[in-house]
Amino acid sequence: MSEQRNTSEGQAAKRELVITRIFDAPRELVWQAWTDPKQLVKWWGPKNFTAPVAKIDLRVGGKYLYCMRSPEGDDYWSTGIYREVIPPERLVCTDSFADADGNVVPASHYGLGEDFPLEMQVTITFEDVAGKTKMTLKHVGLPESMSDMTNTGWNESFDKLAESLK
Amino acid sequence: MSLPAISKHLKVLERAGLIARGREAQWRPSRLEAGRLKEVADWLEHYRRFWDESFDRLDAHLRELQAQQKQQHRKQTREKKHVRTKKHL
Numbered sequence: 001m002s003e004q005r006n007t008s009e010g011q012a013a014k015r016e017l018v019i020t021r022i023f024d025a026p027r028e029l030v031w032q033a034w035t036d037p038k039q040l041v042k043w044w045g046p047k048n049f050t051a052p053v054a055k056i057d058l059r060v061g062g063k064y065l066y067c068m069r070s071p072e073g074d075d076y077w078s079t080g081i082y083r084e085v086i087p088p089e090r091l092v093c094t095d096s097f098a099d100a101d102g103n104v105v106p107a108s109h110y111g112l113g114e115d116f117p118l119e120m121q122v123t124i125t126f127e128d129v130a131g132k133t134k135m136t137l138k139h140v141g142l143p144e145s146m147s148d149m150t151n152t153g154w155n156e157s158f159d160k161l162a163e164s165l166k
Numbered sequence: 167m168s169l170p171a172i173s174k175h176l177k178v179l180e181r182a183g184l185i186a187r188g189r190e191a192q193w194r195p196s197r198l199e200a201g202r203l204k205e206v207a208d209w210l211e212h213y214r215r216f217w218d219e220s221f222d223r224l225d226a227h228l229r230e231l232q233a234q235q236k237q238q239h240r241k242q243t244r245e246k247k248h249v250r251t252k253k254h255l
Contacts, residue, residue, distance in 0.1 A: 015209045019217050025228040033224060033231075043227045046219035112212065115205040135221075139213055 015117060015141030020134065027126040027133040031088035034124065044068055053077075060085055064093065065102045075100070076110055080122070088126055095120040095139070117141035 023030050033039045037054035044051040045068035052075075053067035065079045077098040084092035096104040096119050097112075107116030119142045127134040167175075176196055179185045184203060185196045 015206060017210055017213050019221070021221050023225055023228050025232060029228060029231065033227060039227065043220060043223035046216055047222070113205055113208050116209060137217060139217070141209065
């Protein structure tokens with residue numbers, strides 16, 4: 001019992017963000033906007049950003065790779081693996097910063113905080129509310145021990161080692 | 167708030183790494199770990215902006231998409247009507 005309580009209390013400083021929005025559109029349309037790369041590039045990224053690349057392999061275990069470009073021309077790549085794909089209700093995927101080849105990189109690669117988690121998880125649910133869509137997004141930073149992509153860092157180190165031995 | 171309640175709250179903050187606590191006799195001085203708080207705040211600020219602004223664009227995209235669909239639908243209905251009128255003639 002106390003073990004369980006410790007876990008939940010210990011996660012108080014965990015990065016967790018929940019955003020809810022209502023879109024005046026049927027949820028099939030909102031689902032497509034998330035899962036069709038041709039549509040995703042039209043909205044992915046903050047104001048004045050563009051999204052030159054979106055690749056989506058929409059199945060459990062499938063990967064995605066997105067690129068967004070800032071007004072200054074800086075590219076930010078992100079990647080992840082789909083964990084749950086239940087159209088048009090629920091989409092769960094991991095989320096990490098990446099390079100252009102889809103390798104996971106730490107946030108510091110883009111000048112963001114050293115302490116950003118290497119792997120995050122995004123859960124999006126779509127609910128039909130009288131023809132409109134209530135979308136809830138939950139974005140959670142995963143502790144490194146839970147990440148199955150942390151070995152990328154090692155791979156990079158080994159690449160460098162191999163390079164230096166040439 | 168009761169003393170045991172305060173003590174419990176401090177314990178939670180300590181486990182979360184948001185405060186550090188020492189021990190002097192029966193006193194346990196607490197110190198705010200501002201660095202940890204800032205890291206969490208940076209993360210939240212980064213992603214709140216990212217999602218909020220992306221969803222503003224998603225909203226605009228969905229509106230445009232539906233306006234286009236409506237227009238297309240109207241055009242098709244008009245064309246159908248046109249064909250029907252032609253048949254009549």
